[in-house]
Amino acid sequence: MTSDTDQSSLLGGKLSVINVGLDKFATELADHDVPVVHLDWKPPAGGDPELAALLSKMGT
Amino acid sequence: MELIEKANKEAIRRMLGAEPVLIDVVPAGEIVPDLKDKMILHAGPPVEWNHMCGPMQGAIAGITVFEGWADDLEQAASMAAGGGITFDANHHHDAVGPMTGMTTVSQPMLVVENRTTGNRAYCAINEGLGKVMRFGGNDAEVLNRLAWIRDVLGPAMGKALRDMGGIELKPLIARGLSMGDEMHQRNVACSGLVLRAIAAAMAKISDDSTALSEALAFISANDQFHLNIAMAMGKAIMDPVRDIKGSSIITAMSRNGTDFGIRVSGTGDEWFTAPVEMPEGLYFAGYTEADANPDMGDSTIVETIGLGGFAMGASPAVAGFVGAGAASEAANYTHRMSEICAAENPEWTIPSMDYLGVPSGIDVRLVVDSGIAPTINTGIAHREPGIGQVGAGVVRAPMACFEQAVRRLAEKVGIS
Amino acid sequence: MEHTLNKVFQGFYKDSVALMRLSRDLAEMAGVNEAALMMGSPSNKQILKDAGLLADDGAAAEGGDLILAVRAIDASAAQNAANAIEPQIKSQTRTTTGDTVWQPQTIRAAAKANPDANLALISVPGEFAAAEARKAISRGLHVMMFSDNVSIEDEISLKTQALEQNVLMMGPDCGTAILEGVPLAFANNVTRGDVGIVGASGTGIQEVTSLISNNGGGISHAIGVGGRDLKDEIGGISTLMGIDRLDDDAETKHIVLISKPPGKDVLPRVMKRIKQSPKPFTVCFIGATDLNLPANATAARTLKDAAQTALGGKEFEEKISSNTSSLGGRTKIRGLYSGGTLAAETQVILLDAGLEVASNAAVPGAKNLTDDGDAHQIIDLGDDQFTQGRPHPMIDPEIRKEPLADALADNNVGVILIDIVIGYGAHPDLAGQLADMLSGMQGENDPIIIASVTGTEQDPQVRSSQISALQAAGIHVAGSNADAAIAALDMLGINS
Incomplete structure (x- = not known):
């Protein structure tokens, strides 16, 4: 997706953010006219860190 | 993980490449593999008599009398309790059944063939709403209707389907989605489309206009007639997806009124079960939650292929009917389900959602990771046998069975 | 008699900042001696236990459950406080930036719905942050991870994965970045200009970018890498990738590095990388001595020095009157x-x-x-x-x-x-x-x-x-x- 980096931009495109966590960050980005999707995040795997880690290794 | 991603690609290829066709109606004894006399196939993962819920036991007593294995319901019950009947899950015999899901030798079975892979799947004919065997009904009215289905409707449909060369189901579902069906709690459009497709052939093969009229009237009067066809289709689509090494795609979801069970492609035919939950929904006048039986049936196979609760966006009317909220929220259910699916089905689209394909291929990893349980649209049975459907609602699959499946799959692919 | 009350909200998530604000309100209620609202993870339950705030109900909570814990002068004061705070807990402070009601719950769904997304900003609790970052990187997203309490093993594996995918892994514990002129997390609104920064320290980046901006200069990009990036275990993966990006960036004419002194194995690698660059560098490794810098680099002893050097040696003095x-x-x-x-x-x-x-x-x-x-x-x-x-x-x-x-x-x-x-x-x-x-x-x-x-x-x-x-x-x-x-x-x- 981003491996062929656009030379005109550090990130290979205009900044567009997925915000995972504090909603304040999403609000501040939106104030700067940065496109942002704020996740309705919940702890993965029902809040079981061991299961969440297992899943992330399985490629979720 | 690459193994899983590749396996899931293959699973999706098989799902989306399926060509299901309703080809025949045949008595179960002649066509369902390994189905014997004094054997009853039921919905859900395997369950013993003494763990069965009320409606399941009621249906078993009724079907035992219907088959002539016992003279009355009492004798039937003691026969079942005493080990005189062999039980097994429909899913172990290429079959599915709604609610209690009774399958026995003499019942006429809808036959859906997957023309891509050549496998077939079976489901009994839908009896209609109200007091029916799939909700545990077992009195004379129920048994007489079953006899008529066995003797008149089943043979007529079978002959007509053979004569016309079957009904292709993929385009029929596509049209049904654009007409507001989600194929679990709303089948009114698809039932009409089936009637339209089969009526001429039934008239052509019939030499008894009264019987023909009764048969067409029965199909016309049953808004859920197509549900059982959709279920056989779901089974025919998902069976070839079983047993792909590493795949995390769910191949079956099913409930027996006691437990909810799932199977995952990469873990083969093992069931992962957890106590089934109570549906939340709306009740017909005169009934309340206190009357409800826990969730039941193989009909969740339609959610497994991306219909039912997953296609809620196509069916705003159902969102209201099952008590899932305002019609305008129906699309959110489909969006939510797309978070746990590997793909969208490009042939089954939802016009009002900019032709978004129904979310297909439930990935057990995504279910557990997101904590989003598959949403299932379901009918609600009375907890006492013999009363029938008392409402409709939404039930969430219990997370515990998905967690077990993830851990087993991790073991199988060597991740710890 | 003093009473500890726990109330568990099953499967109810609120972010830690919101919870801390609510905890403070709860603690200020009449008769309350101590109070906390926390998600029921094992580490949080230990904190509650140590604070004498854990009752049986709370002890039975799961990681995805919210625990309200209050210790008050008596049972009714505890109950009153809990009742008073409950509506605030349940009120949703949902921020929707689009016009749709549906908010994706997973990175996967968000990336699918928004194919132009190129950065995931992660500030969830540390025990889940690595898993979220892994998902983002595997989708080709750059990551800025504000979360801390992430293990060094996870940091190594995430940065290695990011290197393979050619995306920037900023953090864990990355408090500050300025990308494409946009301040992220704890950052300042600075003038855009030609100084690029790679920094292992949030406040270090803030001080240097602000001083440059306040004294006539400007910032192209400031890339945070997290405090441990230049340790030998991590090997400076993100610092080196950040230098690569700024080297390729036409807007950047001068590069400033800010960090604690690097590990002894990493240091020569960073020096070698600087030497390969056609651009001038300012190196501010706070507390380091005897840096053997290549010819295109200047050492800065302090953050202020770094800002002055980046502006070509301009002195910005602001003496304050002293009165001893x-x-x-x-x-x-x-x-x-x-x-x-x-x-x-x-x-x-x-x-x-x-x-x-x-x-x-x-x-x-x-x-x-x-x-x-x-x-x-x-x-x-x-x-x-x-x-x-x-x-x-x-x-x-x-x-x-x-x-x-x-x-x-x-x-x-x-x-x-x-x-x-x-x-x-x-x-x-x-x-x-x-x-x-x-x-x-x-x-x-x-x-x-x-x-x-x-x-x-x-x-x-x-x-x-x-x-x-x-x-x-x-x-x-x-x-x-x-x-x-x-x-x-x-x-x-x-x-x-």
Whole structure:
């Protein structure tokens, strides 16, 4: 997706953010006219860190 | 993980490449593999008599009398309790059944063939709403209707389907989605489309206009007639997806009124079960939650292929009917389900959602990771046998069975 | 009789900042001795237990459940407080930035719905942050991870994965970045320009970018990499990738590196990479000595030096009037810092003046606070010992209250140094809050307080307003943190 980096931009495109966590960050980005999707995040795997880690290794 | 991603690609290829066709109606004894006399196939993962819920036991007593294995319901019950009947899950015999899901030798079975892979799947004919065997009904009215289905409707449909060369189901579902069906709690459009497709052939093969009229009237009067066809289709689509090494795609979801069970492609035919939950929904006048039986049936196979609760966006009317909220929220259910699916089905689209394909291929990893349980649209049975459907609602699959499946799959692919 | 009550909200998530705010409100209710709202993870339950706030209900909660814990003078006070706070817990503060009701719950769904997305900003609790970052990287997203408490093993694996995918892994514990002119997390609204920054320190980046911006320069991009990136275990993966990006960036004419001194294996690799670059570098490895820099690089001893060097050696001096008459023989400096790198910069300046310095985050040459003897004490209030279960002092300046009272009461302390770091993410009025805090504490013959304000006029708090508020409270304000430290030396009559 981003491996062929656009030379005109550090990130290979205009900044567009997925915000995972504090909603304040999403609000501040939106104030700067940065496109942002704020996740309705919940702890993965029902809040079981061991299961969440297992899943992330399985490629979720 | 690459193994899983590749396996899931293959699973999706098989799902989306399926060509299901309703080809025949045949008595179960002649066509369902390994189905014997004094054997009853039921919905859900395997369950013993003494763990069965009320409606399941009621249906078993009724079907035992219907088959002539016992003279009355009492004798039937003691026969079942005493080990005189062999039980097994429909899913172990290429079959599915709604609610209690009774399958026995003499019942006429809808036959859906997957023309891509050549496998077939079976489901009994839908009896209609109200007091029916799939909700545990077992009195004379129920048994007489079953006899008529066995003797008149089943043979007529079978002959007509053979004569016309079957009904292709993929385009029929596509049209049904654009007409507001989600194929679990709303089948009114698809039932009409089936009637339209089969009526001429039934008239052509019939030499008894009264019987023909009764048969067409029965199909016309049953808004859920197509549900059982959709279920056989779901089974025919998902069976070839079983047993792909590493795949995390769910191949079956099913409930027996006691437990909810799932199977995952990469873990083969093992069931992962957890106590089934109570549906939340709306009740017909005169009934309340206190009357409800826990969730039941193989009909969740339609959610497994991306219909039912997953296609809620196509069916705003159902969102209201099952008590899932305002019609305008129906699309959110489909969006939510797309978070746990590997793909969208490009042939089954939802016009009002900019032709978004129904979310297909439930990935057990995504279910557990997101904590989003598959949403299932379901009918609600009375907890006492013999009363029938008392409402409709939404039930969430219990997370515990998905967690077990993830851990087993991790073991199988060597991740710890 | 004192009573501990727990109430568990199953499968109910709220972010930690919201919970801390609610915890504070709950703790202030009538009859409440102690209170907390936390998600029921094993580590949180231990914190509640240690605080004597865990009852049976809470002990049975799962990681995805929210625990309301309150200890009050009696059972009814506990119940009343819990009832009073409940509506606030349940009120949704949902931010929708689009016009749809549906908010994706997973990175996967969000990336699918928004194919142009190129950065995931992750600030969830540390125990889940690595898993979320892994998902983002595998989708080709750059990651800025604000979360801390992520293991070094996870950091290594994430950065290795990011290297393979050619995306930037900024963090864990990356508080600050400015990308494409946009300040992210705790950053300042600076002028856009030609200085690019790669920094392992959030407040270090904030101080340098603000000083450059306030003195006529500008910033192209500032890439945060997390405090451990230049340790040998990590190998400087993100720093080196950041340099690559800035090297390729046409807008960037000068590159500044900011970090604690790198590990001994990493250092030569960074030097080699600098040497390959056609661009001039300023290297500010705070506390490092004897750097063997290539010809295109200049060493900066302090953050202020780094900013000056990046602007071609421009001197920005802002002397403040010194008045030593009121010190009454007290000779020690006490630094109370919210910014770890600002604390480090002060230590370096004091050490360079030949002083003995002790700190809970000691730079090379400084002692640990525990065996300080009678050294000057520079305290990093952002350190874990102060922030366990509490927000960072840049969000919740109350953390400064106790150490400030101690310093004011200490007869040896002549000068107190304080940093006020403003900008996005920070408390809306740190200066006013400090003034309020002081008004109840000050007495006769108090130590002199010298502060500096890191930030710009364009920041939401407005730097000049913060300065005025501090001055009105009798606090001396220097132009930079380094100037504040030097002013402290002046006031104590020490030649820097």
